[in-house]
Amino acid sequence: METDRDVLDLNGVQTRGTGFQATAGLTGLGLPAVDVQWLEGAGDGARFRGQRVLSRDLDMPLDIVGQDRDHLRRLISRLARAMATECSLVLVDEAGVRWSTPVHRVGGGEISLGGGERDLQTVITFRAPDPFFTASTVSVQRVGGDTSAAPFLSSLVTLPVAASQAIGDIQLDNIGDVDSYPVWEVHGPGRDLTVTSPVGEHLRWTGALKAGERLIVDTRSGTVRDGTGANRYALLAPAPRFWTVPPGTSTASVTFLDTTDQSAVVCSWRPRRWVVI
Numbered sequence: 001m002e003t004d005r006d007v008l009d010l011n012g013v014q015t016r017g018t019g020f021q022a023t024a025g026l027t028g029l030g031l032p033a034v035d036v037q038w039l040e041g042a043g044d045g046a047r048f049r050g051q052r053v054l055s056r057d058l059d060m061p062l063d064i065v066g067q068d069r070d071h072l073r074r075l076i077s078r079l080a081r082a083m084a085t086e087c088s089l090v091l092v093d094e095a096g097v098r099w100s101t102p103v104h105r106v107g108g109g110e111i112s113l114g115g116g117e118r119d120l121q122t123v124i125t126f127r128a129p130d131p132f133f134t135a136s137t138v139s140v141q142r143v144g145g146d147t148s149a150a151p152f153l154s155s156l157v158t159l160p161v162a163a164s165q166a167i168g169d170i171q172l173d174n175i176g177d178v179d180s181y182p183v184w185e186v187h188g189p190g191r192d193l194t195v196t197s198p199v200g201e202h203l204r205w206t207g208a209l210k211a212g213e214r215l216i217v218d219t220r221s222g223t224v225r226d227g228t229g230a231n232r233y234a235l236l237a238p239a240p241r242f243w244t245v246p247p248g249t250s251t252a253s254v255t256f257l258d259t260t261d262q263s264a265v266v267c268s269w270r271p272r273r274w275v276v277i
Contacts, residue, residue, distance in 0.1 A: 176271030
């Protein structure tokens with residue numbers, strides 16, 4: 001459990017003999033609930049219109065063990081301070097990848113101190129407004145750049161490259177099990193960027209970048225800014241689609257005109273999962 005000011009190791013009792021220990025019985029790590037929309041017509045049944053994933057609640061049993069009664073009180077105080085603000089629940093999978101989701105305490109935490117005791121058990125209820133766990137690692141794919149130093153596309157080394165334009169397919173490997181939001185970082189010179197999703201959705205920016213200039217398109221926040229932070233959203237083509245990277249392996253396409261060997265388009269994203277075990 002991490003906050004801006006502290007990190008609580010929830011495996012501390014097992015590794016050091018004192019501290020905090022998440023015990024068996026943690027609930028809420030399964031698939032989160034969904035709100036499904038249906039279109040009810042005059043005929044039989046209904047038609048599916050879409051869904052949104054709801055926030056999830058987690059009940060976490062904790063065993064708190066101190067060196068003595070005074071140390072136990074200090075551990076309780078530390079836990080209370082951490083739970084007073086938003087914190088992050090962090091899980092580490094077998095490959096060593098950290099997956100986290102922000103949580104808020106919404107209940108639980110009842111304790112009972114007995115005479116001379118140096119440990120106690122409690123259950124804390126958290127609510128995760130973002131129901132997905134996001135990876136700490138960033139997946140990156142690059143289009144363009146100095147082709148004398150590296151292939152134009154590491155996964156498509158035979159792709160022909162024209163001197164004045166970066167055009168080609170880019171392989172997207174999303175290790176998560178839900179869609180992830182890409183961030184597009186474009187390095188000039190070049191103009192008229194178009195990135196097309198695996199299912200044909202288009203996101204086009206009609207502006208131009210000089211050598212050394214940079215453009216950042218964040219699809220999650222829906223923002224388009226240059227390297228100085230200035231808003232360049234107005235140069236998007238009509239009806240932009242801030243598409244997402246689907247789970248698994250898929251192929252998108254990128255076009256960027258009037259480029260040089262210094263031009264590049266970099267796509268990065270943090271994979272997300274419903275469940276981490």
